[in-house]
Amino acid sequence: MDIVILAVVIAVVVLGALGGLIVGTRRKKQLPPPPPAAPDITAPPAEPHVGDEAETPRDEPRRTIEEVDLPGGGAPTAVEEPPVVEELPPTEIEIPEPTAGRLIRLRARLSRSQNALGKGLLTLLSREHLDEDTWEEIEDTLLTADVGVLPTQELVDGLRERVKVLGTRTPEELRGLLREELLKLVGTDFDRTVKTEPEASKPGIVMVVGVNGTGKTTTTGKLARVLVADGRSVVLGAADTFRAAAADQLQTWGERVGAYTVRGPEGGDPASVAFDAVKEGKEMGSDVVLIDTAGRLHTKTGLMDELGKVKRVVEKHAPLDEVLLVLDATTGQNGLVQARVFAEVVDITGIVLTKLDGTAKGGIVVAVQRELGVPVKLIGLGEGADDLAPFEPEAFVDALIGE
Numbered sequence: 001m002d003i004v005i006l007a008v009v010i011a012v013v014v015l016g017a018l019g020g021l022i023v024g025t026r027r028k029k030q031l032p033p034p035p036p037a038a039p040d041i042t043a044p045p046a047e048p049h050v051g052d053e054a055e056t057p058r059d060e061p062r063r064t065i066e067e068v069d070l071p072g073g074g075a076p077t078a079v080e081e082p083p084v085v086e087e088l089p090p091t092e093i094e095i096p097e098p099t100a101g102r103l104i105r106l107r108a109r110l111s112r113s114q115n116a117l118g119k120g121l122l123t124l125l126s127r128e129h130l131d132e133d134t135w136e137e138i139e140d141t142l143l144t145a146d147v148g149v150l151p152t153q154e155l156v157d158g159l160r161e162r163v164k165v166l167g168t169r170t171p172e173e174l175r176g177l178l179r180e181e182l183l184k185l186v187g188t189d190f191d192r193t194v195k196t197e198p199e200a201s202k203p204g205i206v207m208v209v210g211v212n213g214t215g216k217t218t219t220t221g222k223l224a225r226v227l228v229a230d231g232r233s234v235v236l237g238a239a240d241t242f243r244a245a246a247a248d249q250l251q252t253w254g255e256r257v258g259a260y261t262v263r264g265p266e267g268g269d270p271a272s273v274a275f276d277a278v279k280e281g282k283e284m285g286s287d288v289v290l291i292d293t294a295g296r297l298h299t300k301t302g303l304m305d306e307l308g309k310v311k312r313v314v315e316k317h318a319p320l321d322e323v324l325l326v327l328d329a330t331t332g333q334n335g336l337v338q339a340r341v342f343a344e345v346v347d348i349t350g351i352v353l354t355k356l357d358g359t360a361k362g363g364i365v366v367a368v369q370r371e372l373g374v375p376v377k378l379i380g381l382g383e384g385a386d387d388l389a390p391f392e393p394e395a396f397v398d399a400l401i402g403e
């Protein structure tokens, strides 16, 4: 019996929704009338992606049903078509984890991958005689962690000076000293907030760029979740038009949190998709528009020029608030070369360092900030949907040297 009632109610919901009868604010944003630039909105849902864990609670539909206003006369017809239930698109919207204290939760993951660096340094510094060989080992440890030559030199010089002044060293003193020097290197003065504040007539506009496979789409999806968790409405722009699967991947992320995705035809002009996404965002009164772009090798001039064009076209609406460069922390020094080239084509305003959970080379944080003079704003610490954290220098250094 229950099943029949359930089927009836759900069918009613479908009919009601079709007639525009039941549209909450959230749903309205999720399913606006498809704009001309988004012909694929009816495409079947994308293949689940690695980061997509099955998190939808099984007993949620009940709640949805109770909240629904029953429309007047549609019910009897609906009874005839219970199979419709099977074809319903996923309407359950996840409530992402709050962002406050996220780095604390993820700190264990950071410690696990980065601890070797801090522990190694502490062990070396604790040696009774800090001779030249030991200092060289300290240098090597830092270089191996991708801190970069100049910053390594600075750190070693700083440590040598302070250890000399200190004379005898307790482990606590050494830890404190190393913490201070590392913090100096990572920098505590940068403004690391991701600028997404909407203004009077325009949403915050963020574009995500980088080479292939660094984690751009995943980061865009995770960032959408962060923003939604903080109460913002988000529109996604799938300006990766090389593969339809890329737009599907982004749309899947969006659907999970009720963010609408603007997409274009496969092989279409990415600049026009980006333009349309901002236009939609404006018209829908959204708070933020996040634009995912195709992975491109920094060595391919044509593709880099195209990226410059995407940016210029979006700027016909308004200046971008953020251009985030996504770098894969495991690629080491090559990341610096990428950073330099991307910065020449589009002004990078922030760096996202992904896959820090899978490498001990956390020193790249220091190196890349030096290279661009732009702060690391976010770090990726896993494939899970909520494994993106704001970068906090203190928490990062503490994870390096352990508690």
Ligand SMILES: Nc1nc2c(ncn2[C@@H]2O[C@H](COP(=O)(O)OP(=O)(O)OP(=O)(O)O)[C@@H](O)[C@H]2O)c(=O)[nH]1
Pocket: 050, 051, 210, 211, 212, 213, 214, 215, 216, 217, 218, 219, 240, 246, 293, 294, 295, 296, 354, 355, 356, 357, 358, 379, 380, 381, 382, 383, 387
């Ligand atoms: N371990 C780990 N994996 C990550 C992280 N961020 C992204 N990934 C994985 O990296 C892979 C590539 O991610 P995508 O987001 O598709 O990368 P992309 O830059 O959009 O790739 P293209 O669009 O092909 O250039 C996926 O398997 C992600 O799950 C992270 O912080 N940690």
Ligand SMILES: [Mg+2]
Pocket: 216, 217, 218, 240, 246, 292, 293, 294, 295
């Ligand atoms: Mg992508």
